[in-house]
Amino acid sequence: MTEDNTTKWPLIRPAGLDGLLVSFGDRLSEPANRAALAYRAQVERAGWSGVEECSTSLVSAYLRFDPLAVDPDAIRAQAQSLLDSRDWYDAALPHGRRLWRIPTVYGTELAPQLDEAAQAAGLSPAQAIDHLSQTRVRVQTIGFAPGQPYLGELPPEWDIPRQTALTDSVPIGALTVAIRQLVLFSVSTPTGWRHVGQTAMRLFRPDSDAPFVLRPGDEVLFPQVTPAELENMRADPDGGARAEALA
């Protein structure tokens, strides 16, 4: 059984016994991303009894509930009714968005998989750096690790798969690529994404008043700097990054 062209979106599916996933597509698109963010915001505002947590991924909203406290069918009916209440694909982006410029070293021993990723995309390393440093990408969701953004969308050449084997570890601030997206790592962890750039940005600051720096809807540029320039930015938790408000 596979999802075929007859699959109708949006779609509500169970995720385990205590979760529901409300999905607005099977691939990333801007309307589906906006729909997921707006739907989740509405669930949060509605404060349904029995719903313990809600979140978003790229094109889905996730609800977790206590299946022993509320009837899963009732929650599902509630979710369906909200889904049917409007056209979510024309929802606006969240308010208070910002444009970030985050200085990045491409390649070198700091980001050893640039050449390999460029080759997978059919580009020279110089062309790859041009693409990655000049494409303005948007935070589509925060996930995997605390404060960690999935950013897109890159030009079509970058529709490259993840690696089959995991890299043992990438450092905090690693910029990685796969399937037309960038992920900027907030923690040091194993990953299947290719490590093409390195920043000095700290995205998760548990002791700060604002522990999570980036928000869905924020836009980001990754301008190229030299390793020496990056080294000088390491004392700054923002790693030399600057933000400006977007209208």
Place this chain on the structure above:
Amino acid sequence: MTRALIVHQAGPGLSLQDSGRPGYLVYGLSRGGAADTLALAEGAALLGQSPDLAALEMTGMGGTFEAGEDMRIALTGAPMQAAIDGAPAAWNASHLLHAGEKLTIGAARSGVYGYLHVGGGFDGPITLGSRSAHLASGLGGRVQGGASLPVGPDKGGDTGMTLPGDDRFSGGTVRVVPSLQTHLFPDSEIARFEATTFTRDNRGNRMGVRVVPEGDGFAPEGGLSVLSEIIVPGDIQITGDGTPFVLLAECQTTGGYPRIGAVLPCDLPRVAQAASGSTLRFRFVSPEDGLQALRRAADHRKGLARAAYPLVRDPYRIRDLLSYQLISGVTAGDD
């Protein structure tokens, strides 16, 4: 002395854990909390206190501890060698640890995660609503030798209580329900998955454990490029080489590898407690049967406080043995 537990020597995997911090999934922070939540509930039942209090989670081995003042303790989870001033202390039981006495906790005899609970629970800073260390994201940290762990006020109660033993420390069969991407796997692969015995790899931590199939790995159609989607504890991801990873309390919050199924929350302690080299099998159940299992597990947790009973004392250490009434009742044995 202050009300604290002094850590003289610490095994490599000690951290404070409670029931975790729900609500931050949207910011990419998983709930975390104790790897074996049933062990938290057992400790709470033994000490007659809230299961939301923090305990010391010990991975593989414990350490040497000293009470700054008299305190009640309980030992739960993976059974470990334990002694108080050299005298063996029963596992899965509560004890009174006098000021100055040394509690030594050695290696796990089976399982992975042992828990040291104290009356009143461990105190200490609350970050984002929890005292749990979230090691994968650098929140809190490991407890090291030389630490002095503050302990909250204890309203007091019995010690010398124990709970019936449990078999979750050496692998076995866990129940699974279908998940978002189960349908991407052909029926024949699902059948093979259920028929396969997996060995818990030595690659495993609070984020998840790798389980190695005895035969070939598992492959969905077009698996490596599925869109990254929400991940929660219990999800079984099939990584690029076909080997499953079962996600645990401190897992990432999204992932792009397809999920073949989701382990029932009530069976997850069995996965977490399967030590390297032990074997696991997965069995799909219907959502209805899954809910029934959750209900039973919740009832079991609620009944733990009533299930606690006094430890049997070693007759050789009872001076006036003959004055005890040794048989106080007879039952049919099926209660």
